Amino acid sequence: MQEKQPKPPPLLLSSQLSLQNRGYEVTLNSAFLSWKEVETRQKRTAANIYGPLKAAGSHYVPVCEIISVQETEEDCPSTGIGKWQKVPQSLAESNQYAFTVSYVERTQKHRWRCSEVTLHCTDRTLCLQWVQAIREQLSLLTIRPKRLLVYINPYGGKHHGKRIYEQKVAPVFSRASISTDVIVTERANHARDHLKTEADLKKYDGVVCVGGDGMFSEIIHGLISRTQCDSGVDQNRADETLIPCSLRIGIIPAGSTDCICYATVGSNDPVTSALHIVVGDSQPMDVCSIHHNNTFLRYSVSLLGYGFYGDVLTDSERKRWMGPARYDISGVKTFLSHRYYEGTISFLPADENVGTPRDKLQCRSGCNICRLPSAGKQVSKDEESVSDTEKKGAWQVIRGKFLAINAACMSCACPRSPKGLSPAAHLADGTADLILVRKCSRFDFLRHLLRHTNKDDQFDHPFVEVYRVRQFRFTPRYEETDSDSELELREAEGSGRKRFFSQICREHPACSCSLAHSSWNCDGEILPHAAIQVRVHCQLIKLFARGIEEQSVFEEPYTLSAI
Numbered sequence: 001m002q003e004k005q006p007k008p009p010p011l012l013l014s015s016q017l018s019l020q021n022r023g024y025e026v027t028l029n030s031a032f033l034s035w036k037e038v039e040t041r042q043k044r045t046a047a048n049i050y051g052p053l054k055a056a057g058s059h060y061v062p063v064c065e066i067i068s069v070q071e072t073e074e075d076c077p078s079t080g081i082g083k084w085q086k087v088p089q090s091l092a093e094s095n096q097y098a099f100t101v102s103y104v105e106r107t108q109k110h111r112w113r114c115s116e117v118t119l120h121c122t123d124r125t126l127c128l129q130w131v132q133a134i135r136e137q138l139s140l141l142t143i144r145p146k147r148l149l150v151y152i153n154p155y156g157g158k159h160h161g162k163r164i165y166e167q168k169v170a171p172v173f174s175r176a177s178i179s180t181d182v183i184v185t186e187r188a189n190h191a192r193d194h195l196k197t198e199a200d201l202k203k204y205d206g207v208v209c210v211g212g213d214g215m216f217s218e219i220i221h222g223l224i225s226r227t228q229c230d231s232g233v234d235q236n237r238a239d240e241t242l243i244p245c246s247l248r249i250g251i252i253p254a255g256s257t258d259c260i261c262y263a264t265v266g267s268n269d270p271v272t273s274a275l276h277i278v279v280g281d282s283q284p285m286d287v288c289s290i291h292h293n294n295t296f297l298r299y300s301v302s303l304l305g306y307g308f309y310g311d312v313l314t315d316s317e318r319k320r321w322m323g324p325a326r327y328d329i330s331g332v333k334t335f336l337s338h339r340y341y342e343g344t345i346s347f348l349p350a351d352e353n354v355g356t357p358r359d360k361l362q363c364r365s366g367c368n369i370c371r372l373p374s375a376g377k378q379v380s381k382d383e384e385s386v387s388d389t390e391k392k393g394a395w396q397v398i399r400g401k402f403l404a405i406n407a408a409c410m411s412c413a414c415p416r417s418p419k420g421l422s423p424a425a426h427l428a429d430g431t432a433d434l435i436l437v438r439k440c441s442r443f444d445f446l447r448h449l450l451r452h453t454n455k456d457d458q459f460d461h462p463f464v465e466v467y468r469v470r471q472f473r474f475t476p477r478y479e480e481t482d483s484d485s486e487l488e489l490r491e492a493e494g495s496g497r498k499r500f501f502s503q504i505c506r507e508h509p510a511c512s513c514s515l516a517h518s519s520w521n522c523d524g525e526i527l528p529h530a531a532i533q534v535r536v537h538c539q540l541i542k543l544f545a546r547g548i549e550e551q552s553v554f555e556e557p558y559t560l561s562a563i
């Protein structure tokens, strides 16, 4: 049986207009604006002279990807590509009214560009009718922001934040008639404090951050704290259900790693990010809360890393003047030092219905795993969304010596590592991937690290374990009391599950490695405590993004060669 084709939405307007001196059938419905070339009689060949007028090329632009439309003031009909052209006198006279539609065009590597088409009409009334009809459709897109609060870190990355905003982003916002209040930060934590206590958030439809992961971290700390404070939620209580933030956040990448932007959009391109803001995309995101005893320390959305990544960050902070290259220098130095750390990790694993970190399937735009009810769509209900097996308190305990302990709430893809620290991690499933890299040889560790930069599986080593978790705790060996260890072990035994133990340093019982101290790298900031409790809050924030689009969306844009 033939499948029924969905009925196209009713036509709103249809006219024959001209583009680059050729006739086009232009139509608008609530879903698409399309233009299709109409062959003129002169162009017809003997073979098709008696056939129907044939479309040589059709273009479809989804209405939700139109940025703006305006009447074009011209002395002479333009070619639509910004060049003067000799126009036949008859056409020039009859098509002197025109309107220009700006729309999103997909280019390579998940980048978006602002493209334009100028369509010419025979009379002004028709031209205005088109402008009005398109504007009416755009006004129905209520998810689009109209007023934004923008924070620029002038010192992020290569110090180009201000220039990037002024030259690449502000013109896009202005074309889309978005008004902005812009604050160029004057010190670290300026944006966080302003959002937390001063900003009149009711005036805005979103907050934009121009900078890197550290600047984004400031923005989420300001917004989350403000939201909890306004709702009377105590952030110091590790078991509190946090209230989701209502304002969406846009990231204009201008930092050193830009991992949050890259992992949610697929590129670190300022114009692409600006266009995702303009079309009003919305991508929910998980956030980890980090506590030490009953004191709130920080939130994390990307990498929470102890050992290797903590040491890279500590060293690189002293080299900030080097810009993004500091991470490479400190990376090599830390790798050569080959320090390992002893401690205990306990964690609450997530149910397998949210997938596993070894899945081949990756989180992409419209991800099914992130839409599962068990992913804990409602943050305020994330306790209820945790399944019974998870609730039974099936905590697992692992003690050992580690080169790195990493938790990734999302893939952490970035230009350095295009598939990320945990390629199958999800943006909004209420879980984080906990990666334990046990003590191994330098050569093996290098093999593991290099696999972050190519297609090989970085978890496929006997010294690497990875778990999908909802919560975890870490205590470094030097802070562990004997009763801590006993308690943890009894908890694990009490729940009747398999116990996990490390290879305790039998070969050097008295070595000083167990006393070595590292720090946590929390989205690029150093945490003051090594012993921490971490909990994932499902979909606590929303970004102006849509997740990484499948490549096919880019390969087959809405341009059909012939229909």
Ligand SMILES: Nc1ncnc2c1ncn2[C@@H]1O[C@H](COP(=O)(O)OP(=O)(O)OP(=O)(O)O)[C@@H](O)[C@H]1O
Binding pocket: 152, 153, 154, 155, 156, 157, 158, 184, 185, 186, 187, 188, 189, 190, 210, 211, 212, 213, 214, 215, 216, 218, 254, 255, 256, 257, 258, 259, 524
């Ligand atoms: N005006 C300012 N002066 C000094 N520091 C600032 C200012 N504004 C913000 N900061 C701080 O600068 C730090 C780094 O900024 P940002 O994240 O933008 O760049 P980055 O560290 O180069 O990039 P990435 O975090 O992607 O590696 C942030 O932690 C932020 O708190």
Ligand SMILES: CCCCCCCCCCCCC/C=C/[C@@H](O)[C@H](CO)NC(C)=O
Binding pocket: 212, 213, 214, 256, 257, 258, 259, 302, 303, 309, 313, 327, 331, 332, 335, 412, 414, 416, 417, 421, 449, 450, 452, 453, 521, 522, 523, 524, 525
């Ligand atoms: C000696 C060879 C080393 C190759 C190592 C490649 C591994 C790259 C993995 C990068 C993951 C980055 C995760 C993102 C972390 C950000 O939160 C943080 C702040 O921007 N950036 C860093 C570098 O800590």
Ligand SMILES: [Ca+2]
Binding pocket: 286, 408, 409, 410, 425, 426, 427, 428, 429, 430, 431, 432
């Ligand atoms: Ca997640």
